Amino acid sequence: MMNRVDLTRFPTIRSLLRSRWPQFLIRAITLAGFVFTILAGLLGSAVGSHNFSIIFVWIAWWTALKLFFIPFGGRSWCSICPIPMPGEWLQNGGILQPKGKGIGLNLRWPKFLRGDWLQAGGFMMIGLFSAVTLTSPLVTALVLLGIIVLSLVLSLVFERRAFCNYLCPIGGFTGLYAQAGPVEVRVKDSSVCAAHSEKTCYTACPWGQYPLALKSSTACGLCMECLRVCPKDNIAVNLRPWGSDLGPKTKHRLDETFLGLVMLASALIDSAVFLGPWGELKSAAYAIGSGSWWVFAGAFLLLTLVILPGLFGLAVWAGQKLSGVKESLGKAMAQQGQVLVPLGMMAWIAFTVSFAFTKFGYVLPVVSDPLGNGWNFLGTAAAGVGQETSTSLFLQVGLLALGLFWATRVAGRITGSKNPGKQSAPLIAFSALFTLAMAWLLVG
Amino acid sequence: MFQFSPAEITVNAGDRVTIELVATDVVHGFSLDGYDFNLTAEPGQTVSKTFVADHSGSFRFRCSVACGNLHPFMIGKLQVGQNSLFLRAIALGILAVAAGMWTLHSSARKASKPTEPIGMSAG
Numbered sequence: 211m212m213n214r215v216d217l218t219r220f221p222t223i224r225s226l227l228r229s230r231w232p233q234f235l236i237r238a239i240t241l242a243g244f245v246f247t248i249l250a251g252l253l254g255s256a257v258g259s260h261n262f263s264i265i266f267v268w269i270a271w272w273t274a275l276k277l278f279f280i281p282f283g284g285r286s287w288c289s290i291c292p293i294p295m296p297g298e299w300l301q302n303g304g305i306l307q308p309k310g311k312g313i314g315l316n317l318r319w320p321k322f323l324r325g326d327w328l329q330a331g332g333f334m335m336i337g338l339f340s341a342v343t344l345t346s347p348l349v350t351a352l353v354l355l356g357i358i359v360l361s362l363v364l365s366l367v368f369e370r371r372a373f374c375n376y377l378c379p380i381g382g383f384t385g386l387y388a389q390a391g392p393v394e395v396r397v398k399d400s401s402v403c404a405a406h407s408e409k410t411c412y413t414a415c416p417w418g419q420y421p422l423a424l425k426s427s428t429a430c431g432l433c434m435e436c437l438r439v440c441p442k443d444n445i446a447v448n449l450r451p452w453g454s455d456l457g458p459k460t461k462h463r464l465d466e467t468f469l470g471l472v473m474l475a476s477a478l479i480d481s482a483v484f485l486g487p488w489g490e491l492k493s494a495a496y497a498i499g500s501g502s503w504w505v506f507a508g509a510f511l512l513l514t515l516v517i518l519p520g521l522f523g524l525a526v527w528a529g530q531k532l533s534g535v536k537e538s539l540g541k542a543m544a545q546q547g548q549v550l551v552p553l554g555m556m557a558w559i560a561f562t563v564s565f566a567f568t569k570f571g572y573v574l575p576v577v578s579d580p581l582g583n584g585w586n587f588l589g590t591a592a593a594g595v596g597q598e599t600s601t602s603l604f605l606q607v608g609l610l611a612l613g614l615f616w617a618t619r620v621a622g623r624i625t626g627s628k629n630p631g632k633q634s635a636p637l638i639a640f641s642a643l644f645t646l647a648m649a650w651l652l653v654g
Numbered sequence: 655m656f657q658f659s660p661a662e663i664t665v666n667a668g669d670r671v672t673i674e675l676v677a678t679d680v681v682h683g684f685s686l687d688g689y690d691f692n693l694t695a696e697p698g699q700t701v702s703k704t705f706v707a708d709h710s711g712s713f714r715f716r717c718s719v720a721c722g723n724l725h726p727f728m729i730g731k732l733q734v735g736q737n738s739l740f741l742r743a744i745a746l747g748i749l750a751v752a753a754g755m756w757t758l759h760s761s762a763r764k765a766s767k768p769t770e771p772i773g774m775s776a777g
Contacts, residue, residue, distance in 0.1 A: 258723045345723035487714070487731040489657020492724055496656075568716070569726055597687045598714060607743040611750040618754025630758070638751055649743040654712060 214448040227434050230306050241292035251351025255582025261347035262580035265572045268344045276562040284391025285384045288431035293358055297365025314366045325465035329382025330472045337476045341495035371416045386469050387555040388427040389455035394448050395430050397421050402444045411436035426455040456548045456620050467547025473554040475514035481561050481651040525636035533633035549621045553641050556613025557648050560606040564652050568596035606652045610645050617641040655679055656724035667710045667735035674702040683718030710735035
């Protein structure tokens, strides 16, 4: 394709991607970091801002994911994520690559549990309990421990990466926004695949993807196994324009739209709780089980499950009425849910810029004193309070405006009616309303 | 515990503003974005400091002393005069929509030239 650059054309990059060692070494480091994070959460200071687990997971990693991994690499984090490693070792019967017969029942994931519904639910749970998860080292450690154990157990029962594919809330987040990312794995020549009967790429793919059928990067974890096993050298790792998976020709499901709406709601709620001046809201979100928390949880669910989906559904319905397009509302919502991808991604990046500018001052102190025990290994233990500068505020405004510009373009391109202007106008109004709310929360 | 009261303060640009910080439970601090202004108060103690609010806009103030789990999120807001950044954000949003529609319109016009099929560009 003309607007793609196949990275495997460059010999050094090709060897780095084809060899399992570089990826294994990076994953070994992330696994060690993951284990250390759990230990720090269990054994270190109970004060979140003094504990490595809180600062590295919710400030350093969460920031890097949204500012670097997703916008520049799509699901690139998934390619070095340590969570599925132990389960995969057992499934493969080997550490670096499959060797002989592995352990596990190898069952297929139930059909009725497929799609993004569970991942969206998981992300909602993170949001509901975020004030505690993001501030309590013990809770963060237990959540991480629970996740890796669940991933291990599921890999012993089900085939491939069941946890990553269907349950991981972060996988849902990265998969959704990977559609806008600039990296993709695709086949070079589809006729070569069609003539190759063994499908070694599909057999080797831990994500259960068949590269010839890949039309979107949502479910491809960029693990590069297909590249390594293809006997025909027919796999490309392309750099592509941002947003390449979004358009009138790609197929989308209603669960993707729901996931996109959950992400929008979470961006709004996290901005209000963590960056807003409303102390009572923070206290309510923190006091799990109390009366005020139930009110918070009710408002959270109302926004996530009723108000935002209702407004979005209304926008899609109004677009159909205005343009005279006759299509089921569910199908139209699934297709037009693509608008939520640039809108949500840029909103999360803007939120993260605000968050990172003010909270990054906590990172160096916990490097010197990871358990909050009063150590000072590197002489950086003195915590400094961060400030939002005018640069960070302008950047947030610019990012939100870019998201709205991008969403407007996507809305206009995907409607497919003879009156794209009329059909997309309500979607653009929905996007503008969301952007206005985010701008008010971040710089208002 | 992790909140300022009042959490939102509105003043006019150019006002002399005196902040009296009273910590009612543990040690708290007060650091104001955009201004070189910092206060720290021991429990039960009142400290105060005055500054001139000479920058207009909306500024967050934060607790600057680790006071517990929600400390990084103990935030308040000082509004000085008009928040022109928010108004500019609204104007930029309108421009973003207009630019998005204009670029769509131009690609649709290019795509509808006689030699090419009528429709929107997929790119």
